[in-house]
Amino acid sequence: xxxxxxxxxxxxxxxxxxxxxxxxxxxxxxxxxxxxxxxxxxxxxxxxxxxxxxxxxxxxxxxxxxxxxxxxxxxxxxxxxxxxxxxxxxxxxxxxxxxxxxxxxxxxxxxxxxxxxxxxxxxxxxxxxxxxxxxxxxxxxxxxxxxxxxxxxxxxxxxxxxxxxxxxxxxxxxxxxxxxxxxxxxxxxxxxxxxxxxxxxxxxxxxxxxxxxxxxxxxxxxxxxxxxxxxxxxxxxxxxxxxxxxxxxxxxxxxxxxxxxxxxxxxxxxxxxxxxxxxxxxxxxxxxxxxxxxxxxxxxxxxxxxxxxxxxxxxxxxxxxxxxxxxxxxxxxxxxxxxxxxxxxxxxxxxxxxxxxxxxxxxxxxxxxxxxxxxxxxxxxxx
Numbered sequence: 001x002x003x004x005x006x007x008x009x010x011x012x013x014x015x016x017x018x019x020x021x022x023x024x025x026x027x028x029x030x031x032x033x034x035x036x037x038x039x040x041x042x043x044x045x046x047x048x049x050x051x052x053x054x055x056x057x058x059x060x061x062x063x064x065x066x067x068x069x070x071x072x073x074x075x076x077x078x079x080x081x082x083x084x085x086x087x088x089x090x091x092x093x094x095x096x097x098x099x100x101x102x103x104x105x106x107x108x109x110x111x112x113x114x115x116x117x118x119x120x121x122x123x124x125x126x127x128x129x130x131x132x133x134x135x136x137x138x139x140x141x142x143x144x145x146x147x148x149x150x151x152x153x154x155x156x157x158x159x160x161x162x163x164x165x166x167x168x169x170x171x172x173x174x175x176x177x178x179x180x181x182x183x184x185x186x187x188x189x190x191x192x193x194x195x196x197x198x199x200x201x202x203x204x205x206x207x208x209x210x211x212x213x214x215x216x217x218x219x220x221x222x223x224x225x226x227x228x229x230x231x232x233x234x235x236x237x238x239x240x241x242x243x244x245x246x247x248x249x250x251x252x253x254x255x256x257x258x259x260x261x262x263x264x265x266x267x268x269x270x271x272x273x274x275x276x277x278x279x280x281x282x283x284x285x286x287x288x289x290x291x292x293x294x295x296x297x298x299x300x301x302x303x304x305x306x307x308x309x310x311x312x313x314x315x316x317x318x319x320x321x322x323x324x325x326x327x328x329x330x331x332x333x334x335x336x337x338x339x340x341x342x343x344x345x346x347x348x349x350x351x352x353x354x355x356x357x358x359x360x361x362x363x364x365x366x367x368x369x370x371x372x373x374x375x376x377x378x379x380x381x382x383x
Contacts, residue, residue, distance in 0.1 A: 010229045011222070016312035016356060020225060027054065028218040032211040051210050052282050053326065057319050058217035059279040062224045064302045064318035065311060066271035069228050071300065072309030073237065074264050075244030079296045080151075080169030081272050083176050084144035086290035088273030090180075091143055093193035093286040094127060095136035096204075100197050113195070114188045124186045133200060140277040141270050147172075148269030149262065156258035156265075161247070170293050177291030192287025199281050210282070217278045221315070224271045228311050231267070240264055301344050307354030316355055 011021040031054060034046035063085055070076045102109040106116040110123055129135045151172060155165060183189035202209045231237050242250045243257050251257050280286045289295070298321070306317020321340070328336045351358055 010226045010233075016310065017225075017229065020312045020315055021222065024058075024218045024222050027058075028215045031214060035211060036207060048207055048210055051207075051214050055210075055214040055217045055282045056279060057322050058214070058221050059275045059282070060302070060322050061315040061318040062217075062221045062275040062278075063272055063299060064306070064314035065221070065224050065228055066268040066275070067299045068303045068308060068311055068314035069231070069271070070265055070268045071303060072311070072314070073232055073240050073244060074261060075247075076261065076265070077163075077166045077300065078169045078265075078268075079166050079293060079300065080173040081268070081299055082291055082293070082296035083173035084148060084269040084272035085276040085279070085295075086173075086176070086180075086286070086288075087143040087147065088140045088276030089280040089286040089290060090187060090193070090276075091130075091136055091139040091273070092277040092280040093196075094130040094139075094187075095133065096196040096199060096281060097193050098127070098131035099199065100195070103197055104195070112188075112193070114191065115186075118183060127186070137277075140273050144269040144273035144276075145266055148266045152262040152265040156261045159258075170296065173291050173296055174293050177288050177293075180288035180291060188287070190288065192285060192289075193280075194285040194287075196281065196284055204281055204284070213278065213282050217282070220274055220278055224274070225311060225315070227267070227271070231264070232311065236260065236263075298340070301340065303354075305343060305347050305354055307356035310354070310356050313354050313356035320355065 010017070012018050031046050031051055034044055035048060035051050038045045040047075063081065066084070067078065067081050070078050070081075097112045100112070104113040104116075106113055108116050111120060115123070130139075151169075155168060160168060179185055180187050180192075181190055187193065196204050198204055199209065199213075202212070204210075231240070239250065239255060239260055243260060247257055276286075276290070302317040302321050303314045304317070305321055306315065307313025321343075324343075325336060325340070328339055347354060351361065353361060
């Protein structure tokens with residue numbers, strides 16, 4: 001029954017989706033149990049640091065899904081998704097800063113510490129209401145959604161495509177990074193927002209809260225995957241891939257391709273904003289470095305390495321690359337970018353379908369070699 005339902009069609013209809021669904025559910029159950037119930041001296045205990053680290057990977061995986069939706073299915077190489085991720089993160093950060101109240105260094109019940117330090121006399125108007133969770137949740141989607149809508153409306157109506165669109169998206173996130181670096185912008189400048197205390201009244205440093213955020217991240221990843229799969233399998237998804245492969249033909253058939261591109265782009269931005277909002281309370285900080293163009297380029301590399309246009313490949317790529325980053329930056333941080341670049345070049349040249357396409361690629365090559373050997377043996381026998 002489940003496989004014939006809508007959820008079954010979205011999450012259980014192919015091997016990759018089933019593996020992803022099983023892994024997300026298993027992580028959401030096993031990791032909290034191993035952290036909260038199993039004693040810390042047991043080899044099966046999962047530390048709170050590991051819970052936070054894997055939770056961060058889950059947020060990155062959701063972010064990779066959003067990139068794959070526009071790049072793998074729509075054909076738009078966005079180098080600006082870091083902006084949507086960071087805006088969602090800043091919305092959550094503003095809420096968490098308002099929850100500190102008079103427990104900050106300067107004990108000001110209204111103004112965050114950095115505003116007191118900079119001699120701000122009152123809370124800016126755009127910070128008003130961020131002490132309320134519903135408004136924060138709305139802004140997590142509204143801020144990146146509005147930016148994506150305005151940017152997409154202007155770019156897609158102007159028929160900006162290809163490398164030019166990629167450069168403009170990169171310029172957009174770079175401009176936002178420079179703006180958020182300014183102390184008088186009201187977002188903490190270079191230091192950003194940090195020193196969070198609680199969320200919804202729960203202590204952020206408590207193990208229970210950490211595990212709740214972990215489970216929320218796993219659930220959000222599954223929800224994001226289901227949304228992307230629903231779009232990909234729908235008629236809209238067929239049109240999206242048609243635009244990717246032959247945009248002019250779609251336009252000549254009477255479809256408003258700019259509207260389709262705008263819708264997919266905005267949905268992708270909303271998913272990226274949600275990923276940013278879940279990321280911030282787990283890592284404990286949000287600063288302008290999240291807008292850096294290199295971050296958006298890394299997201300594209302995750303998708304390319306995992307397997308563009310597969311969705312579950314993007315999730316795999318996000319986990320593999322970020323786990324490798326955790327290992328190599330602890331071992332030799334100065335060479336990590338060279339390693340990442342080398343992996344990207346290797347995958348592009350020798351594994352064009354990414355990690356998820358490796359099995360099919362090897363199988364095809366093996367079949368060709370076998371056929372070639374049979375033909376050679378046949379010619380030898382005839383002689």
